[in-house]
Amino acid sequence: MKFKNIFLVLGLLLSFSCKTPSDVYKIEGKNVNVNDSIQAKPSIESFIKPYRENINKDLDSILAYAVDTYSKSDGHLNTAIGNLMADVVYDEADPVFFKRTGAHIDFVLLNHGGIRSIISKGPITKRTAFEMMPFENSIVVSKLPGAQVKELLDYLAKAKRAHPISQLKIVLDKDANVVESSIKKLPIDFNKTYYIATNDYLINGGDGMDFFKASEEVIVLDYKIRNALIDYFMKTDTLNPVMDDRFIQLKD
Template identity: 35%
Template sequence: MQRLKLIYFLALTAALSACQNTYYPTGRTYNRIEVDATTQADTGMSRFLQPYKQQLDQTMTEMLVRSDVSLEKGKPESAINNLLADALRQEAGKRYGKPIDIGHLNYSGVRSGLPKGPITVGNIYEVMPFDNQITVLTLKGSQVMQLLNHFLKDEALVISGLRATIANDKVQSVTLANGKPLQPDETYTVAMSDYVANGGSGASFLKDAVRREDLNVNIRDAFIDYFRQLGKAGQPINPTTDGRITIQ
């Protein structure tokens, strides 16, 4: 019956609009409506949303893995910074079809830490609430150095696949995971968010990348996959800093 009423209402609205003149507003007024703890809930709307809320709650409370420690982001390096950058690089490599040289996250894009104990899907949404996608840029070594110095100056470095030595607020040297120094004229693959690849956070110089490949996967979803696989292994996580950023 409700479905028939809705169809009838839509049909009636369409019929009336077809035979009437078009009107335009000549003015606007508004009233301020206070919404606080004393505001009464719309019971009809609550009943309508309840099935969706139950499904959402079930999704968000799924436990992915356990952590032995509480994790908070920090400068110049922290365990969660390293964990997330490593997760991005690894998951990007799976989807790219070959290993990624460097993983990069903008520090301000990591919005929360992770608790000690169960880590749920909801916790990952708190860490990465944005719908940013993974993009792989091929950059020259000189462009990688420009990227690192840019984010070192404005935020902090959240990186994977390299070790950076910093002095006088500038990256002085970079060594890759294979032990080789970064070469200005060689090219490297860098996994990052499409936000940064598009020039976000002032990184407009990335438009000159040698190559760009969008993986069409949400960074948050990649993190969820990463932590779910760790959980299936049956071991809690206990990430640490490893000295990938050294300040002299």
């Protein structure tokens, strides 16, 4: 019995010693396309169904009404839908910013590409806000020196794109030079600093807006642009945004 136990121990030691750090294991994977050919599992579907119905009911609850259809391609340097988004960010975020800091937002700058959907004529719902802004972008406020505000104006003049702005006015001459600029109808003082509401993508230099990297301070409001849109829709009966003269180019 003693020798039998010794042989058993030796056998076990030899079996473990066969595996060394140099052993190679091959793991294979394959792509599985998720499409309509995959049948739903009834038990999972019945579990999810009430949640899906509740979410859809919430998303499709009518909050307001749009008198027309609006697209970000409707205008040259400013669009009705872009003006609406920028104005909403100003109107909804400024009270939050003031309560937190005792200061007011001076103007808003967002990006043209951040508008991901049209607003269709008719009922406005929470789903409208999710379609316009499917990303998780949040509102942040940059304390920006006047020198970088000048860079901001030059950027917009060169881009000649309808990046949404609010409380800021820019006039270009026929050669795309800035000939007039104001904030809340007052001439810009490039020796001052200004509080600019934007999003957390642009504040890090997104879309080439590197001037935001010189921010003296960045105040995070913990307020998503999508939620600001929803808050605005909930207290607005009718949407009727327009293109205006906040960013224009003179012909002569």
